[in-house]
Amino acid sequence: MKTVDSSQHIGKWRLRFVYGVAFVLFMVAAGRLFYLTVVDKAFLQNQGEIRAVRTESIPATRGMILDRRGEPLAVSTPTWTIIANPKALWKMPSDPTIGVGPEQEIKRLAEVMGVGRAWLQEKFEANKTRSYMYLRRQIPPQEADAIMAAKVVGVSKTKEYKRFYPAGEVASHVVGFTNIDDKGQEGIELAYDRALQGQPGQRSYVKDLSGNIIRGIGAEKNERPGENIELSIDLRLQYLAYRELKAAVNEHRATSASAVILDVKTGEILAMVNQPSYNPNDRAKLEYEDLRNRAVIDLFEPGSTMKPFTISAALMSGQYSTETTINTSPGYLRFGRFTIRDAANYGVIDFEKLLIKSSNVGASKIALSLPQDAVWNMDYELGIGSPVGIGFPGEASGVLPSHPKWHPSEIATLSYGYGLSVSTLQLAQAYMALANGGYRVPITIFKQDVPADGKQVIPHQIAKDVVKMMEAVVQRGSGRAAQIPGYRVAGKTGTVHKVGSKGYEYDQYIALFAGVAPASDPRLAMVVMVNDPKGREYYGGEVAAPVFSRVMEGALTTLNIYPDLPEGLREVRLKTKKLPYQVAQGG
Template structure:
């Protein structure tokens, strides 16, 4: 028998239907409101959840040499950043992320927490391999962005000169710091919509445009820079010196072709440049008492003021007593003219010349030559050295300032000052950036500069203290300097010196000047003529060959040139409007392939040219050079 069907009372059924209809109506009305009337509110809530600020990278300006060769460039790197809001939801994968980045979990967590609400930098300018490892993990909230980092092709050779950049890609030392405003890049920002995995799906708005840094071209010649660094470093290690520096400059333009400092470090090797001493530019930041390299300036002051005549002679046999202090020479001489005072580096003779010259005259030529002035080359905290005002000089200071005591100078200042002897008496403003017009100011009469240019050549000749600076095929002019190293307490270290050599070449028609200094050597023969002069010789020889500079002697039908790397006889014959057969004949060659890079080759003299003669540097034993470096040459 069928069970009877029960029906709701009519009133209750109507009530249920009404409730269902009302519920449906409310839901429909809300849906219409959300979809049509309040869609902007929904969009805003969605964007607040997934709209993020993302940095836009920009590259730092590159630094190049005078020939366009790169010195500081940008190479591919990645910057890794995180969205803390998204990454916090994936704590279980932080260990994998830390491992991929070679970080501890604690360090990774600190970097995530140190950022803002939108993003936090985890690593900047790191190798692309780190980005590849992270992308394989596919962790939401961690991002890899292509960017660049600084790379220095010459490594340690240019570190003290160029300096370094920090993690934020801002200059922290050297020219990178001094020209940071010019070189720096200005990253931008953009608002981007990201999906649930943190991947960018749409760029909503660029908030700040990215601006790239400007390029900087230096006057540096890479080959000369390299040889200066190599020879300086070898001498530094051989003589166990504390530090050293060298500067090569064009005497006619003031352009710096090389500026090196040691010790140094390789900025491309992580953790290499931790000690500031390894990237300090000693050529502009380290001032020292220079010793006898200052004697030519006192001679110039004396001649220019007619305090001393060019043919004057001085008795240097007995010590000179000044204010109770005895000024002596390492090797005793009798009567010396000015040329021999410079050649044998007589302290007695130089002091006698100084005492005949008014203090103000000496002070003025020191100042006009660039001593006591800070160079305007872009090096932050470069030193001006010390040049006491002449009003404060005692009689002893008056006598010994000619010997390089009581003043402190930099290697750059020495190279800059000696250029005046080489170019006819003009001080040239040092230039390190291409495009600057030369600025010259006469500081001594031309005849005085010419006299000193001739006299200073004797220093690098047999018997002279700078004999180890002699270069085969070239006349060399210069001066040695040796000063006891100050201990900072009013005295001097025992047998620890500042060894210096400053010279220019070719001596008869100068083109380049070079200053070399090594500080803190304990070597037995720690004189400028022993430690610094060989650095000059090797570097200057390569520099002259690099620039095709040769000594002109007299007019003639042929001249000698330096064979450059990669040149062959056919190319040279075409360059000098000759033939291979003619070149082989005048050079007495049997094989046209028998030419060596760096050797001298005779070629026809171009119209208006000069004959180039080759003379040999004297053969000198090390023992003889050590004796002469002390001032013991025969006269």
């Protein structure tokens, strides 16, 4: 029994010993924890800030925007951004006697950055509790190196990309621009921002107080560059159209203007220009109105440029043929107090002469003889009143009014292009369909090897007949200034009174020309719109047609499209600026 008692006593003693040791270890650990969290707290926080684990996003290169021939329209160039850690700077030891302290660091930084010391100190003081602050964004490497050479506490640099636009103002409305954070703000940059952005990478590292990387830790996630976007725009044609449009705006003191060139067979936009424009590389004096892509956004009444489609509707109805004549006497048409007038009494005319003389009375009488929705259906099938659908920000759909019961005056005005509104791009789309044998293909801003499926909206032969009539307008009518040496050109002028606060303004106009070339087998369609020319010339045949001629001539030769006039007729035709007759309202 004594042996058992002795062994029990020893077991109890060992258990107490283990408990005692555990208690002592616990007290040591608790004491150390108290020391670290209370007594040495400031030291440890400072060390944590000095040597901190950081996770940094690696910026991805934004995709390029290219024209159809691979010419760059938007590219990203690497730059450096200078950042600061104000919190770390204000916690550094300060000893003015030996020139050490936050104020001294700020002074050195101000000198190397070339800024006022007071301004910089105020900036640091306002952000005392922050550990991240921009000092200078997207600067050249040599400038960043000069700042970093000063070795200011808490100042470091990080890589960023800056967008550059080689074509400048020439393509600005198409391409758009990004903000300082590389996010799309206008144009293609905005519409396709997600595809262009790419995927940023990521890396972790230990960084000291001065922003120097001590060592990397963990695996890196590589960045993925953004997608390149290849547009249908031909920069050669874009430059040409921009130059001529700008010259016309200056010459005629116009408020604004736009022009569009389309490939008839594929629906590709080869050029789209506007005035006024802006330089996306220098936006210091940028005006909000300059940002407008007027070819897509601005709407206007198309006037007499719609008469070829009224004739198309008439021929499609089966009630008329190309030989049909219309009696326009006495040169006006009354609907109660509303009167439609021609510039003169043209008497009995055929469809071709209707376009040459731009007879509003003739177009009205044709429309009124058709089913009341015939002209409306024709316009609708050509895309009037619907968005073109190129995905552009702010794209306007236009206005094509629809009425359960049409008043005769509404049908009449619709026939010669009043009472509806279109954009320059929409009007170009309609002429493209007419030029393509009545086959309407979807419009695209992207380069296409094979055109998308379209729809036959005008019978092929009728479309050819109407184009031939429009050719007479350029040969003998108001569109003579649109003639091009060596080429057959078909088109229609338009001169539209602008709408003001109290109705139509009789001293403010929109000058239009819409045409196609070569007329024998059209390859290109183009529309020129000049808003509010203030000179002595304001008719579409005087203001817009010459722009069409110069741009289309350059486009045809640039694209190696062979002349279609017979050899004996390829001499330079006389392009009269002053027309020997008065153009009818809307003509």
